[in-house]
Amino acid sequence: xxxxxxxxxxxxxxxxxxxxxxxxxxxxxxxxxxxxxxxxxxxxxxxxxxxxxxxxxxxxxxxxxxxxxxxxxxxxxxxxxxxxxxxxxxxxxxxxxxxxxxxxxxxxxxxxxxxxxxxxxxxxxxxxxxxxxxxxxxxxxxxxxxxxxxxxxxxxxxxxxxxxxxxxxxxxxxxxxxxxxxxxxxxxxxxxxxxxxxxxxxxxxxxxxxxxxxxxxxxxxxxxxxxxxxxxxxxxxxxxxxxxxxxxxxxxxxxxxxxxxxxxxxxxxxxxxxxxxxxxxxxxxx
Amino acid sequence: xxxxxxxxxxxxxxxxxxxxxxxxxxxxxxxxxxxxxxxxxxxxxxxxxxxxxxxxxxxxxxxxxxxxxxxxxxxxxxxxxxxxxxxxxxxxxxxxxxxxxxxxxxxxxxxxxxxxxxxxxxxxxxxxxxxxxxxxxxxxxxxxxxxxxxxxxxxxxxxxxxxxxxxxxxxxxxxxxxxxxxxxxxxxxxxxxxxxxxxxxxxxxxxxxxxxxxxxxxxxxxxxxxxxxxxxxxxxxxxxxxxxxxxxxxxxxxxxxxxxxxxxxxxxxxxxxxxxxxxxxxxxxxxxxxxxxxxxxxxxxx
Numbered sequence: 344x345x346x347x348x349x350x351x352x353x354x355x356x357x358x359x360x361x362x363x364x365x366x367x368x369x370x371x372x373x374x375x376x377x378x379x380x381x382x383x384x385x386x387x388x389x390x391x392x393x394x395x396x397x398x399x400x401x402x403x404x405x406x407x408x409x410x411x412x413x414x415x416x417x418x419x420x421x422x423x424x425x426x427x428x429x430x431x432x433x434x435x436x437x438x439x440x441x442x443x444x445x446x447x448x449x450x451x452x453x454x455x456x457x458x459x460x461x462x463x464x465x466x467x468x469x470x471x472x473x474x475x476x477x478x479x480x481x482x483x484x485x486x487x488x489x490x491x492x493x494x495x496x497x498x499x500x501x502x503x504x505x506x507x508x509x510x511x512x513x514x515x516x517x518x519x520x521x522x523x524x525x526x527x528x529x530x531x532x533x534x535x536x537x538x539x540x541x542x543x544x545x546x547x548x549x550x551x552x553x554x555x556x557x558x559x560x561x562x563x564x565x566x567x568x569x570x571x572x573x574x575x576x577x578x579x580x581x582x583x584x585x586x587x588x589x590x591x592x593x594x595x596x597x598x599x600x601x602x603x604x605x606x607x608x609x610x611x612x613x614x615x616x617x618x619x620x621x622x623x624x625x626x627x628x629x
Numbered sequence: 630x631x632x633x634x635x636x637x638x639x640x641x642x643x644x645x646x647x648x649x650x651x652x653x654x655x656x657x658x659x660x661x662x663x664x665x666x667x668x669x670x671x672x673x674x675x676x677x678x679x680x681x682x683x684x685x686x687x688x689x690x691x692x693x694x695x696x697x698x699x700x701x702x703x704x705x706x707x708x709x710x711x712x713x714x715x716x717x718x719x720x721x722x723x724x725x726x727x728x729x730x731x732x733x734x735x736x737x738x739x740x741x742x743x744x745x746x747x748x749x750x751x752x753x754x755x756x757x758x759x760x761x762x763x764x765x766x767x768x769x770x771x772x773x774x775x776x777x778x779x780x781x782x783x784x785x786x787x788x789x790x791x792x793x794x795x796x797x798x799x800x801x802x803x804x805x806x807x808x809x810x811x812x813x814x815x816x817x818x819x820x821x822x823x824x825x826x827x828x829x830x831x832x833x834x835x836x837x838x839x840x841x842x843x844x845x846x847x848x849x850x851x852x853x854x855x856x857x858x859x860x861x862x863x864x865x866x867x868x869x870x871x872x873x874x875x876x877x878x879x880x881x882x883x884x885x886x887x888x889x890x891x892x893x894x895x896x897x898x899x900x901x902x903x904x905x906x907x908x909x910x911x912x913x914x915x916x917x918x919x920x921x922x923x924x925x926x927x928x929x930x931x
Contacts, residue, residue, distance in 0.1 A: 359826045360736055366728030367745070370796055374752060377763045384766075431656030439650055440657065452660040458847070458917035459910065460854025462881050463667060465888070466906045470670040474894055491663050498660075522642075524649045545754075552756025555856035555881070559888040559902075581758045581857075588762050588861055596766060603759050614754035618747045 378607065385600030393601055397567050398583065402594035407602055409566045410583035413482070416570045417557075417579055418550045420486035421493065426543050429494045433501035433539075438527050457495035464492045465559030473560050480561030483573040488560050489553060493546035500545065504538020504624075505531060541621045548613035552606065554581035580606050671910055674903030681897055687904070693867040693878075695901045696887070702901065704908060706867035710877035711909075714788045714859055715852035717873060721792025722848050726799030727841065733800065734807040735829060749797045757794070761861030764790040769862065782864025782876035791858050799848040802924070806840020807833060843923035850916035854909065856881035880909045 396406020432449070440446035468488030478484040508531050516526040557579055564586040566578040580602060587599035679687070682702045690703025733742060768786040772779050779785065810833050818828040834841070864876025865886045878886070884902045892898045 356824065356826050359829075360732075363728045363732035363736060366725045367732050370725055370729070370793055371749075371752075374793055377767060378755070378759075380767055381759065381763060428656045428659055431653045432659065435650075435653035435657040439653060446657075449657050449660055452664045454921060455914065455917065456660055456663060458850060458913060459667065460856070460881065460913055462854070462856050462884050463671075463906055463910050466884070466903060467663075467667050467670055469888075470674065470903075471666060491659075494659070494663075522646050524646050548754050552754065552758070554756070554758050555860070555885060558885055561888075564889075581756055584758050584762070585857065585861065588758075588765060596762075599762055600766075603762060606756060607759065610754050610756060611751055614751045618750050622747065 381600050381603050382607070384597065385602070385604040388597050388601035389604055393598075394605070398565055398578075402592060402598055405595075405598055407580060407583055407605065409569055410578045410580045410602075411605070412569045413562070413566065413577035414551060414579040414581075416482055417485055417489065417577060418547055420482060420573065421489040421550045422543065422547055424486060425490040425494050425497060425546060426539075428490070429497035429542075429546075430501050430539055432494070433498050433505060434527060434531070436498075437502055437505040438523070438531060453495050453498055456491075457499070461492055461553060461556045462559065464488055465556030467491070468556060468560040478574070480563065480576050481574045482570055482577050484560050485557050485562055485577065485579075486573075488556055489550045492553065492556060493550050496546040496549060497539070497542045500542020501535065501539045504535040504541075507538070508534045537620055537624045541617045541624070544613055544617040544620070548610050548617070551613065552581055552610050554579070554585055557582060558585070580609075667910065671903055671907040674900050675907045678897070678900035678904040681900070691869050693883070695898050700897070704905070706869045707878060707880045707883055707905060708908070709869050709871070710784065710859075710863070710867065711853055711879040711881070713784045713871060713873060713877060714791060714863060714879055715849055717785060717788025718791035718795055718852040718855075719845070719849055721789055722795040722799045722852075723845055725792075726796045726844070726848070727803055729796070729800040730803035730807055730841075731829060731834075733804045735833070746801075749801070753797055755794075757855065757857040758861070760790050760794055761787070761858045764858055764862035776874065779874040780864070780876050782862065782866075783874050784863055784877050785873040787858045787862040788873065790862070791852055791855055794855075794858070795848045795851055798851060799844045802844030802847065803837070803841045806837040806844065806924075809840065810836045839923045839926045843920040846916050846920040846923070850913045850920065853916070854881065854913050856885060860885045880905050884909075 393406050394411065395408055396404065397408055398410070399405040432453075436446050436449060440449075465488065468484060468491075472478050472484040472487045473480065476484075478487075512530050512534070513526060516530045517523070521529065561576075562582050563576055563578050564582060566576065570577045584599050584602040584606065587595045587602065590596070687702050687704055690701050691705060692701035692703050693706040694701045733745070737745070764786040765782075768790055769779070769781060769783065772783070772786055814832055814836060815828055818832045819825070823831070859879045860882040863879060863882060865878045865882055866876045867878040867883065868875070870877065883905055887898055887902045892902075
């Protein structure tokens, strides 16, 4: 009996292992194939004119310049707001409020916020920034909304990298008479910076690709000028793509594919840089 | 005399130090204020909504037509659409994600893992509007060749693509849970002569159950909150159906649809996106909380 069962096990195991391997390979291949198909569809439409032109009712004359400029202005503004607040928040939790109840409450909130769907941030931004603070459908209203959305990403990454700073270094600095802040600024911040940068790049990439909350806070789909200040109305690349996909005309969908090529190039490069920075950091630590 | 020392040192603290700590504390407060603002915003606008629409209509009407002349406010068609697309997504994400997690933790060499995790992380950055395009332009036409009756907008294509998108989340979190199972348990089972597959299925997976469940619930929560894929590829027609071949609307897609138009503040349509948002928030909050508690449990055991 035992011998028979033993002989039958390898067959089952081979099937099982094949299933497991397939579960990794098939989705990965499917995903890459789909992305390659989009790129193949769009790359022919992509040229300098497409990047340098304004949107148009005529598909073949339309370009992404205002959307691209809007996206860049928006994510820069978002980072300007989100990074200092998120890093400050992480420093407080790790270096100041470590054991307190207040820190515990904040932790629970960050965990919760990281899981809130992005449309909810859009609803929040619409009520608070667009209406209550009367910022209207401006770049700054969009940037404030996105800042709240990406902050948990930066906070979490920053805290992880702050935790890797050895305690001995903190104690050495404090022992030599440094105040807490000069210890944090001179020892913790420089050592934790690469992790904070990784988190910030990931957040930037997320902000660049985000569209649902921006539709809610009123990013426009048809803009014929470049953003000229924080109160300017704006469009973004993902929203331009969404607008083109939604049209039944095939030429516009080719435009959408070409826009996606630009979007993917930007976002995947940002992510690759973030992963590389973190990888070098881990190697240094080991 | 002795207890004077600490208070003395507190007096000597430079003003700059105090100011900086206060600023950092303020930065940390932003998270708390954000949560409070979300709850308050959704709560107040929903209360305003229910002053005009009876809660019974919201819960028992079977039609959702706020944008028509004949307005109905029954939430179920939207909830149904959301659950339908999420269910399809999880039918893809759970089996593939779980098997992939087993492959990564039990059968893969460190070399493969070394390359696979970062690649998946880079791919995880693909914006959802791209997935929406893929579902509408590529997946639906393929489905139409297999089943000609399927609509140009349907729940199946966005559901499948969403599953592909969520699968890495399920795989990665399940892998963490499986990896947290002590090696001694595996060795005990293998030492008793139990086969490798049986060890995984009967010993490792049950031990990692709470962590795997946490990953599945978190994945479901992400599917429920996902917006652009369904807004682009599922159509925007709220209807009470479990048929995956016809156009439907999800809660998130409705919010986007209303936001695309010019809806003045104070109108019932405007309030309706907040009441849908509130329902969405409650659903995802409960799932995230359960998932968090479950993942804490296995972390405590190890």
